[in-house]
Amino acid sequence: MEQSDKFKSLSALGEKWYNYNSCLISLATLFYLARTDSTKLANSCSIREDLLFCLQKEYGDKYSPEELKDAATYITKYIDKNHMDEPTYQLLKSQFFQLYTQRFEMFNDNLKRVNFFTELQAELLKEHAEFFIESRLTGVFTSYVAGGITEDSNAKSRSVMVLDNYNPYAEYTLQFENNCKVDVFKVADKEKRFHFSLDSYAEKLCRSLVYNLTNPITATTFPALEDKSFSGGFSFLNIYPQGIAEWFNRAVNHYQALSKSVKGRFVMFVHNSVTYLSQSEATTFRKRIINEGHLKAVVNLPKFFTRQVPFPMCAMVFDTTSIYGEVSFLDLSGKDCLDSVLSDRQHNVLNENAATELKEVLAGEKTGHSVFLDAMKLNDDQCLFDPSCYVAGPEHEESVDYIEKGELKLENIAQIYRAQVCSAADPDVVKNTEIVHELNLNDVPQTGVMSDVQKEIRVSSDDSRAKRSRLQKGDIVLSIKGTIGKVGYFNDDRTDVIAGQCFAVIRTLNEERYPQSLIFCQLKSYDMQRYLKMKTTGDKIKVLQSKILKQLPMYKSSKNLREEADKMVSKLLELDRQRLEIKRAVEQSTSFRIEDDSFKETN
Structure with missing residues (x-):
């Protein structure tokens, strides 16, 4: 069934939200009700009453009733004042209940539930689809990070630092599938501003109510992270529209924080421009990475890897406990790497073969879309990390065949x-x-x-x-x-x-x-x-x-x-x-x- 048909009754509601946080909180509340007490979906309680019920059930042992009431009031006032009225919420609630009765079996399966959450949110918001799911590749990367944590690691540092992470499914797999202790950080210029912003409330609620993630998000600065120690790291930067210079600066700052704090494996998802920018600062940064010797692999990802985000991305894989003489380059941006059933115009999902190739490359094996290059030979004038410069996969060959038809x-x-x-x-x-x-x-x-x-x-x-x-x-x-x-x-x-x-x-x-x-x-x-x-x-x-x-x-x-x-x-x-x-x-x-x-x- 096409997504537009699946949510046809809800599509008109999309114009009601002018800020994605309002929609995120509303949907997270309804999903939590469906998971814990579905009978409440059929009543006409207000957004504040429903939200307070969720907060009390989820955080009742950590906060006082007064604090929870204040939180519910704060969030509801913001939504009512700026973005969504009560009748709109009631209409969303009634239509969501109809969808729930048709598809209630999926709420016992976490991955199906969060996929449904993402699809529903994308339909309502059109331009904002937070918390996308690319479960196959995410699972491979998090398993690799967790696999580097040994039994003899220092007990104090046997945790994974999740830094500015736009992909909460990674946190979910680290915690529940790989049994890792997870510490979540978000870089913020002012801690007070972070804790009292609606952005932080929306993110915390969605992580908790949809994903069952209750680890606190700690506001921090880059200098504050230097004295901490972890056995693994994961960072998925939000690739929202901005200048290339800003994308590059964020990647540099996050690499420095992860490489200093993590004594083990870590993965960074960044904008693809980091791998090929010709400015001297970018070239110097890549040369530094090569000279430090901890880069294991660079993986090219297709556009729309993040739902509704057309910018190309790549994943950079490091291990600070090893020195690599070779770097693996894997290009998964081609059409033959996509799942033709699950992918659509707004979200490219990689197929099982792509996930298998990633596992093999991280295990040191060569595949059809990969190449292993001597690290020192990369250290030239440009020091390019873009896998498409080195990998000639099937799609490259198709392009050559197509171009050479020119007469x-x-x-x-x-x-x-x-x-x-x-x-x-x-x-x-x-x-x-x-x-x-x-x-x-x-x-x-x-x-x-x-x-x-x-x-x-x-x-x-x-x-x-x-x-x-x-x-x-x-x-x-x-x-x-x-x-x-x-x-x-x-x-x-x-x-x-x-x-x-x-x-x-x-x-x-x-x-x-x-x-x-x-x-x-x-x-x-x-x-x-x-x-x-x-x-x-x-x-x-x-x-x-x-x-x-x-x-x-x-x-x-x-x-x-x-x-x-x-x-x-x-x-x-x-x-x-x-x-x-x-x-x-x-x-x-x-x-x-x-x-x-x-x-x-x-x-």
């Missing part, structure tokens, strides 16, 4: 210029100089549209290399050195922008027959990106050879392809225009200043 070569439809190194010119030595703007990798955003190149360099006006590398509006650039495959569309009227030495400049021979938009879309496509990685050479510095670049297979132009490409590029150009407007507005707001005349009275 044209890139050199047949476009001029290709390799950008040259332009030396800086000293105006005191060279007579004729000029300032130009140099395009580098950081100027190519995820959309590919470039219109805001900032870096200035002074070059000789007679430098033929600078003249050859100048960009025209509509030019396409492709990175062919270091980081391979970044594709940019130059959308700028300036004539003083030159391409950096890592780029090739691509300019169509005939805009009408084979427009730039069609070349851009093909180069940026998923299959072409995989094809480029297969054709990359070089140990220390990755390079796409000029011969390979010129021979890139391209599909014949057709009216349908041209129209499709034009639509795609038009959307990207509009997004870039909006981005520039926002940037200008921000710049204007920061330049606001009150002049002395502003204080004078006016009639």
